[in-house]
Amino acid sequence: MALLKKSKTALPAILAITLIALAIVGFSYAHWYENLWLTGEVKTGNLCARFWGIVTRTDTGKDWTCDEGFNNVRQINKDIGSSNAYFIDTNKDGCNDTLVVELNNVYPCYYEHMAFWIHNCGTIPWKIVRVNFTTPYETKSITKPSYLTLDLNGDKKADIELYWGNNFGQQVDPCGRVDISFDIHVLQPCPENTKLKFTATIIMVNWNE
Numbered sequence: 664m665a666l667l668k669k670s671k672t673a674l675p676a677i678l679a680i681t682l683i684a685l686a687i688v689g690f691s692y693a694h695w696y697e698n699l700w701l702t703g704e705v706k707t708g709n710l711c712a713r714f715w716g717i718v719t720r721t722d723t724g725k726d727w728t729c730d731e732g733f734n735n736v737r738q739i740n741k742d743i744g745s746s747n748a749y750f751i752d753t754n755k756d757g758c759n760d761t762l763v764v765e766l767n768n769v770y771p772c773y774y775e776h777m778a779f780w781i782h783n784c785g786t787i788p789w790k791i792v793r794v795n796f797t798t799p800y801e802t803k804s805i806t807k808p809s810y811l812t813l814d815l816n817g818d819k820k821a822d823i824e825l826y827w828g829n830n831f832g833q834q835v836d837p838c839g840r841v842d843i844s845f846d847i848h849v850l851q852p853c854p855e856n857t858k859l860k861f862t863a864t865i866i867m868v869n870w871n872e
């Protein structure tokens with residue numbers, strides 16, 4: 664009887680211990696999950712990139728020209744063409760994401776070089792993976808340093824060639840920034856007396872090493 668009585672009292676005790684144990688496990692699990700969540704937040708962090716400062720241009724007066732393939736870049740004694748470049752916020756998130764380039768009264772062989780900075784304003788490193796070039800008539804993407812041509816007036820003939828170089832795949836840490844530059848060479852089919860325009864959008868991904 665004593666044994667039976669003991670076992671009868673032991674069962675609820677075991678259940679109670681089990682329940683407490685489960686409660687402790689549940690409690691711990693909840694805490695662990697919360698910690699994981701917090702850790703997860705830190706790890707996913709805030710991916711932020713923004714253009715920094717201004718776009719510098721080589722043509723600030725007398726024009727520059729070059730030959731095919733950006734060879735023989737030289738300044739000439741005339742100021743006919745000009746360029747303009749500025750940043751816009753296409754998705755209205757308060758952060759400029761796209762570069763607009765305008766070419767005014769340019770002509771075949773006109774050369775321009777532009778440079779700007781992109782700043783890591785977030786909490787995690789990123790790298791540039793793609794640049795999309797858009798005209799009203801076509802979009803082209805590059806994922807590595809590349810030459811490309813763009814049709815800016817819709818006649819299916821390329822009006823400019825571009826060379827976009829550095830910084831693909833380079834890790835940029837929070838608060839860091841990268842200097843990006845590209846060349847423009849106006850080609851023979853370029854229309855006369857026209858303002859030509861294209862945009863470049865830069866796409867980053869988070870990059871944790």
Ligand SMILES: [Ca+2]
Nearest residue numbers: 724725726744
């Ligand atoms: Ca000029």
Ligand SMILES: [Ca+2]
Nearest residue numbers: 814815816820
């Ligand atoms: Ca064209």
